[in-house]
Amino acid sequence: MQSNxxxxxxxxxxxxxxxxxVSIDALAQKKPNIVILATGGTIAGAGGSSVKGQYKAGxxxxxxxxxxxxxxxxxxxxxxxxxxxxGSQAMNNETWLKIAKKIKELAxxxxxxxxxITHGTDTMEETxxxxxxxxxxxxxxxxxxxxxSATALSADGPKNLYNAIGIAARKDSWGRGVLVTxxxxxxxxxxxxxxxxxxxxxxxxxEFGILGYVYDAVPVYYQRTEKRTxxxxxxxxxxxxxxxQVDIVYGYSNTNENLIKTLINEKxxxxxxxxxxxxxxxxxxxxxxxxxxxxxxxxxxxxxxxSGRTTLGAEVDDEKYGFIASDxxxxxxxxxxxxxxxxxxxxxxKIQENFLEF
Ligand SMILES: NC(=O)C[C@H](N)C(=O)O
Numbered sequence: 001m002q003s004n005x006x007x008x009x010x011x012x013x014x015x016x017x018x019x020x021x022v023s024i025d026a027l028a029q030k031k032p033n034i035v036i037l038a039t040g041g042t043i044a045g046a047g048g049s050s051v052k053g054q055y056k057a058g059x060x061x062x063x064x065x066x067x068x069x070x071x072x073x074x075x076x077x078x079x080x081x082x083x084x085x086x087g088s089q090a091m092n093n094e095t096w097l098k099i100a101k102k103i104k105e106l107a108x109x110x111x112x113x114x115x116x117i118t119h120g121t122d123t124m125e126e127t128x129x130x131x132x133x134x135x136x137x138x139x140x141x142x143x144x145x146x147x148x149s150a151t152a153l154s155a156d157g158p159k160n161l162y163n164a165i166g167i168a169a170r171k172d173s174w175g176r177g178v179l180v181t182x183x184x185x186x187x188x189x190x191x192x193x194x195x196x197x198x199x200x201x202x203x204x205x206x207e208f209g210i211l212g213y214v215y216d217a218v219p220v221y222y223q224r225t226e227k228r229t230x231x232x233x234x235x236x237x238x239x240x241x242x243x244x245q246v247d248i249v250y251g252y253s254n255t256n257e258n259l260i261k262t263l264i265n266e267k268x269x270x271x272x273x274x275x276x277x278x279x280x281x282x283x284x285x286x287x288x289x290x291x292x293x294x295x296x297x298x299x300x301x302x303x304x305x306x307s308g309r310t311t312l313g314a315e316v317d318d319e320k321y322g323f324i325a326s327d328x329x330x331x332x333x334x335x336x337x338x339x340x341x342x343x344x345x346x347x348x349x350k351i352q353e354n355f356l357e358f
Pocket of ligand 1: 040043121145146
């Protein structure tokens with residue numbers, strides 16, 4: 001009698017244990033839900049010939065991009081949403097806000113484990129940095145593009161997308177800020193920049209390199225950025241319908257100061273000067289930038305050089321003129337940070353702090 005009771009108890013414990021193991025196993029095998037947000041670009045581009053360079057960006061819908069990587073369904077549940085279908089040379093504030101708001105919504109959705117954004121490469125670094133600074137989440141957000149159109153011979157888009165989905169699907173990618181992947185490399189949105197007009201290895205992180213590689217959709221990381229990204233951001237665009245007007249003026253020998261006069265007349269909110277060398281400025285342009293600051297326009301000194309730091313108060317006395325030094329941000333990225341800074345403050349000291357922290 002007693003041994004019967006003991007046997008019953010033993011078999012029920014066994015059944016419960018077995019059920020627990022089965023459900024833990026099912027949980028472990030649960031595929032992550034990855035959303036692909038498509039915005040256009042060469043990755044969705046199509047042309048008349050597979051061997052001629054001519055094509056049009058932003059032609060294929062997101063469903064076709066997903067159909068090109070059926071292998072990714074082995075490790076992720078995929079769904080797609082079309083936010084835009086443009087060449088990224090046509091990217092604007094309105095679409096930035098649309099993309100950033102959509103990403104924020106998905107990041108707050110418990111059913112979403114990672115987000116992949118297909119985007120043209122021309123302005124990818126700007127959109128990726130904008131999203132990096134406006135999405136408070138630890139979930140993986142991965143930008144991906146291609147240098148060859150979807151109809152080109154040896155198109156790089158499908159492999160890049162397959163890798164991007166793999167990056168977004170892995171727990172290891174959480175809390176690393178917005179990531180960009182092309183050509184098997186993973187680069188932080190904060191540092192990534194396009195440095196080649198046509199090559200498949202068009203992107204680099206300059207002196208900060210890559211965060212890791214992605215082999216057959218499995219990311220391997222070697223470092224992380226110390227800069228404040230995603231979860232550590234202070235910027236929020238949820239309620240915004242527009243952004244401050246910030247323009248870039250390119251520096252060169254004999255810079256035409258009328259370009260700056262025009263911006264002053266237009267009452268822009270900020271000017272990024274892509275200076276020569278360490279952000280240096282032609283004398284008559286300097287006079288106009290001084291005038292701009294006096295009229296309440298925020299001026300950031302960056303550099304046209306392509307690498308290196310634009311340092312505070314080296315050949316230009318920034319404190320005297322109220323200029324902000326861009327540190328390691330290139331002009332187009334300095335523009336993004338100045339725009340977002342201006343949504344929070346007009347204090348140039350605080351804006352300078354942002355350029356050292358973000
Ligand atoms: N490779 C590319 O994606 C270039 C294209 N013009 C774009 O930015 O949309």
